Amino acid sequence: MAEQGLRFTGLDLPDDVAAALQAVLPRMAERTVTAVTAEVPSYAAAFSGRMGQNIENAVQMALGGFLRLAVRAQDTDPTATLTPALDGAYELGRGEARQGRSMDALLSAYRVGARVAWRELSGTAVEAGLTADTVARFAELVFAFIDELSASSVSGHADELATTGRVRERYLERLARQLLDGEPAEVLHDSAERAGWSPPSTLTAIVLAEAQTRGLAARFGQSTLLVSEDLPGVGASDSLAVLLAPDLDVRHRRQLRSALQGRRALVGPARPWMLVQSSYRRALRARTLPVADDVDIVDTDDHLVELVLTADREAAEDLRERVLAPLSGLRPSTAERLAETLRSWLLHQGQREAVAAELFVHPQTVRYRMTQIRELFGDGLDDPRTVMELTVALAVPKPA
Missing domain, CATH: 1.10.10.2840 (PucR C-terminal helix-turn-helix domain)
Known part of the structure; x- marks a missing residue:
């Protein structure tokens, strides 16, 4: 906070100048919103109606916080004034992540806002007769404030993505384990909803060495699930993992072989997604099939007779x-x-x-x-x- 204190040293502005700056806040907030709407297409719809008014109020509050930083005495701590603004920016970044937007649009909005705000503030400051040195320091303060807000929003955006990602990964892993355990339909539907996972028509179990799973899930689509620890019916020393890959019916079996090229894998049949446990069990049974050493991919669809004959x-x-x-x-x-x-x-x-x-x-x-x-x-x-x-x-x- 010592560094922030240096960046946000107060300007000790006279009362009449502070009042003049305060008076332009509503107009400045309105023009900032208008400029952002025109120059940052991602926010065009967000600024319409009641939402636009709420955002305009938020902009006005942020600018008000900046003015309180500017007019305070030089020897006072900026923390009390700065912290609420940074907290608001942090939450704004988190909100952008929750809406599925990148930080690009928000950072663009900050840049536009800084330009418009400085145009309004500098004009008022010059009219009020502030010295060139004070106006220059005023400019430094404006852009330092925007810089801090941007950094806080970036941090909030990153934290939300990390948190959301970890939580979703846990939900997806839980769903995959429930599928392998054959949990009831209502349990599976609830877990899929919590994970934000859109069920495919079918899932196919692919059992292979854990070390060979890197980068493989992405080749089968976003609905692919992966379990790499504590697999049912598999000893820990085997170091196996299972991919539950979506919609690999007979027509897509060639795609499957292409994706698995260079890996040793056991492939179960395609099953309705809630019944993928049977695909997993069959893939595991394929470990006992007598196949040649040079065969890497054992597709159980090609060994149905052997599986039937060796079932007991x-x-x-x-x-x-x-x-x-x-x-x-x-x-x-x-x-x-x-x-x-x-x-x-x-x-x-x-x-x-x-x-x-x-x-x-x-x-x-x-x-x-x-x-x-x-x-x-x-x-x-x-x-x-x-x-x-x-x-x-x-x-x-x-x-x-």
Whole structure:
């Protein structure tokens, strides 16, 4: 405040000069508002009607505060006079942030206001016979005052944005966690409203390493949600995160792959936004799928059969053991060879040439093996239920 005291040293103006300056305040406030309206388009609508009158009153109060600074004695503390004006400017900056406007318009308004105010004040000061030195000091005081108001508004604007941003981030993270937990619809709607989040039609869960999420959310749009800690069903040591990306249906799957290029990711299906928990669960299940090491993006839409067949691995193993029981008395290598042939025969609907091509054997070898299989399974290969069970059991990858 010592520096401010030097900047705002009072001018000890005579009473008649102070009265003359006070008398021009209403006119000065009106002309300031008119100039701002004309020169700063962002405020044209704001100055109409009752709002315009309120702003004009506020301008007049600020100018009145400045005059009290100017006419006070040189050895008095400016704090009591300056603080209310700075507090008002601070709140004005916060209000601009809440309205979604940048500081550019307000700073322009301050510059216009300073010019108009100085024109009015200097004219009155010269008419009152003030010396050139006093008029020059008067100019310094005007622009120092505007400078302080501008800085206070900038601070208020920045603080509001920071506060609003942090609060909104907390609300968005809370919403994302509630979605992953499958909270009721009314809870989700309330959280979305609090966060100022416009729900998309669908959300898709994308699970990937936390270190690979940087800059990714922005590629999927403003409705994208991110959770990077304490994921349901994931250990802390896994260091995974989940993106909930909006509206990635079949038509936009190519866009998804492009955005994820160079990252290892598990992608769930698109689901109505309140049901994205099922997308997340499926993406997590994809961690158990047997995929090649060079496959980075596992889109569960491309692995539905494998996901269905491995949904209950214990049941799948029980089924495999039961339906392949006729092979249990053979040597393991022979049993494995016949099971492989039976699988191919079922999938190729008995086309011997196709089976031989897949297994890289002679068609006669296929015929010989199938003769063995028929002897082992008997009439079961003609039973639709048995054929279905064999097809499912042999489609499930055998545990290593």
